[in-house]
């Protein structure tokens with residue numbers, strides 16, 4: 607294999623077909639390859655028995671299927687599983703699997719850190735490091751599907767039925783790599799997940815919301831967290847560039863591109879900050895008569911943070927206030943508390959134990 611081997615992981619069908627043509631091969635082999643890699647979890651070209659020997663040889667010489675390296679797996683008592691993936695320079699990104707009777711949701715990361723610096727978020731507190739590649743994004747799904755048992759023991763019934771971009775990073779700030787990853791999630795040659803079951807969560811990059819609506823049209827969740835600009839400026843600083851009115855206009859346009867499409871508004875409940883009934887009333891004014899659902903997220907604390915979680919009865923009262931005026935409002939159940947897998951707690955810290963294991967592995971590789 608040459609030093610510049612091309613990584614086929616994360617390459618959408620069109621690009622793969624072009625690559626096969628460039629290699630002097632028929633483009634339909636791209637479809638075979640995708641089925642092997644994503645549906646059967648096979649990454650060794652030699653095992654791809656319906657490709658000719660000479661094609662397997664060519665692929666082995668010029669290309670590679672380079673999976674992200676898994677540093678550790680953490681299993682929660684409630685069934686939630688978190689993986690740390692190596693992302694260079696002692697950093698890691700995290701993916702979290704949340705099993706439920708009727709679905710398996712994988713929460714994936716799109717960046718190492720995040721530049722948007724929301725006041726209540728551990729990833730934001732860490733600062734921005736770099737964008738993940740499409741291979742590193744889809745690699746999280748590949749790994750979960752390859753280690754978890756298929757649902758109902760059916761070969762096509764992947765453990766991951768839903769994917770949410772709610773891990774580390776702002777997916778719309780890494781649009782160029784997120785779109786090919788979405789292509790693979792929804793492709794029938796790969797995971798075949800419906801657009802409705804893929805959710806991009808954004809803090810509100812308005813121009814990119816427009817693009818996403820035109821080009822992908824997956825489900826959209828918007829991290830609103832405050833019902834007026836003064837408060838949102840403080841909690842979600844990107845609001846100073848894209849204030850609420852323009853953000854909501856973009857949301858309604860997004861929703862109108864497909865019928866019966868609701869936008870989910872995430873609202874983290876911070877004690878004494880944004881959780882009063884007058885805030886619920888302001889939120890109602892913003893969302894009244896619109897295709898909107900609200901998801902209240904109990905704040906998940908992390909070290910060195912200034913906020914407190916709203917008491918449960920405050921969260922329930924806030925929910926009731928919106929519900930009685932006709933806004934569908936849910937409260938997110940916090941899962942994986944014992945393994946720091948909850949929203950906003952993902953900081954990609956590589957523990958000393960893992961770091962030691964990693965440097966040991968590197969040492970072994972260097973001396974091999």
Ligand code: SAH
Nearest residue numbers: 727772775776807808809829872906949950
């Ligand atoms: N950057 C994207 C997606 C990743 S964050 C976004 O901001 O939407 C996923 C969700 O977790 C967002 O709604 C985010 O606001 C929320 N969140 C961040 N920190 C949190 C915390 N400490 N407690 C609860 N939710 C948090």
Ligand code: SF4
Nearest residue numbers: 720723724727730809
């Ligand atoms: Fe970034 Fe989202 Fe965290 Fe804000 S909440 S800092 S946008 S990851």
